[in-house]
Amino acid sequence: MKPYDPKAKRFIITTLCIIGGNGLLAFLVAAFIIPHDIVMGGTTGIGIVLNRIFPSIEVSVFVLILNVLMLILGLVVLGKKFFLTTIASSVLYPVMLGAFQRIPGIGTMTDNPLLAALFGGTLLGVALGLVMRVGSSTGGMDVVNLVFSKWFHLPVAIFVYLADIIVVGGQAFFVPAEQTLLGVLVLVLETIILDKVMILGKAQIQVFAVSSKHDEIREALLDELDVGVTMSVIETGRLHMSSKGVMCVVPQRKLYAVTELIRAIDPDVFVTITQVREVRGRGFTIERKHISE
DSSP states (O other), X not given: OOOOOHHHHHHHHHHHHHHHHHHHHHHHIIIIITTTTOOOOHHHHHHHHHHHHSTTSOHHHHHHHHHHHHHHHHHHHHOHHXXXXXXXXXXXXXXXXXXXXXXXXXXXXXXXXXXXXXXHHHHHHHHHHHHHHTTOOOOTHHXXXXXXXXXXXXXXXXXXXXXXXXXXXXHTTTSOHHXXXXXXXXXXXXXXXXXXXXXXXXOEEEEEEEOTTHHHHHHHHHHHSOOOEEEEEXXXXXXXXXXXXXXXXXXXXXXXXXXXXXHHHOTTOEEEEEEESOOOSBTTTBOOOOOOO
16 A cells, blocks of 8 residues: 555645636636626636627637737746646636537526626636635736736735726626626625635634643643643733743634633633634644654
8 A cells, every 4th residue: 555645635636626626617607607798807808808809709719819828928927837837727717618618508507697697706716716725826817917016016916906907897898887797796706705715624713821820721621621732932911920821723512611621720711712714734634643741
């Protein structure tokens, strides 16, 4: 039996996320965005505009051409490493989009534009989140935004918003105001869902206790509840007294037992409880090991 190879696991997960994210992106654009003329940012939005000017050429063809041109720009300005990590999405997405557009009836899943925008924006956030979560990029306008950020030494977010405004505004000349408003809804949903997917993980509760009986609390948590703890050296604000804080991260089902144990040891303990969105490391995403003192 071959030993566990973390690099191979990371490669498989990265590959699946890139393929799955681009596939989902192509599906939602073919099923919800294009059939209902909903405006969209990025190279897809530019492709939709160009398709209206040159209807004989599919949106996917324009997207592929734009992605390749921007990929070359990224190679020249941002380097070979960026080129290699972005090339997959730059080619996969337009190819998958062309394939999905050829599926009979894919644009008739719903005749309600609002429902299409809701599904499109939600799935768009999930799709982009899957790709970005593994450190990759969807290519296209992302390349231009990164290039401008490097040239002008400004945050990339400024150019992301500016590009979306320009692309969405350009489409507003070709579609009714309602489609533009639906496009704004898609962008808002995309932002919200993308943020959730990027930090999606195993939610836990962090408990931090400040007490003069920190050693007793530490031993009780370790021995009675089998909870891993971290000690922090602190100094009180008014009296400048040195002390220690006890921090532990536990699942929600253990929160009551932990807080009651701490208060039983020291009724005057100062406790803060915080929800942690994701926890990684030994005891959570890696098998726990008990090391004897």
